[in-house]
Amino acid sequence: MNKAPKKARSENMYKAILSLKTVDECMRFFDDLCTVTELVALEQRFQVACCLNEGMIYNDILAATGASSATISRVNRSLQYGSGGYGLVFDRIREDKK
Secondary structure (H helix, E strand, C coil): CCCCCCCCCHHHHHHHHHCCCCCHHHHHHHHHCCCCHHHHHHHHHHHHHHHHHHHCHHHHHHHHHHCCHHHHHHHHHHHHHHCCCCHHHHHHHHHHCC
């Protein structure tokens, strides 16, 4: 099967995110960048990742977040086999709590 070549990614948006200094600034930026539906989906995926990271089971995550089993599975796959971004964030959150 032929896979289409990956599109080159621009660093500009990610650099813009890194320039934000507060949660309020970040929320304002994402409010402008994303639709309400996109924001809800992103926030739900992160909530699912947090639940999985805490060891919750699928049925409890579904009840807590309203996410579909497909979304929970997709997030779990990213946690297990992704680029390590979730793990990096969770490690930093733990460090900040200390």
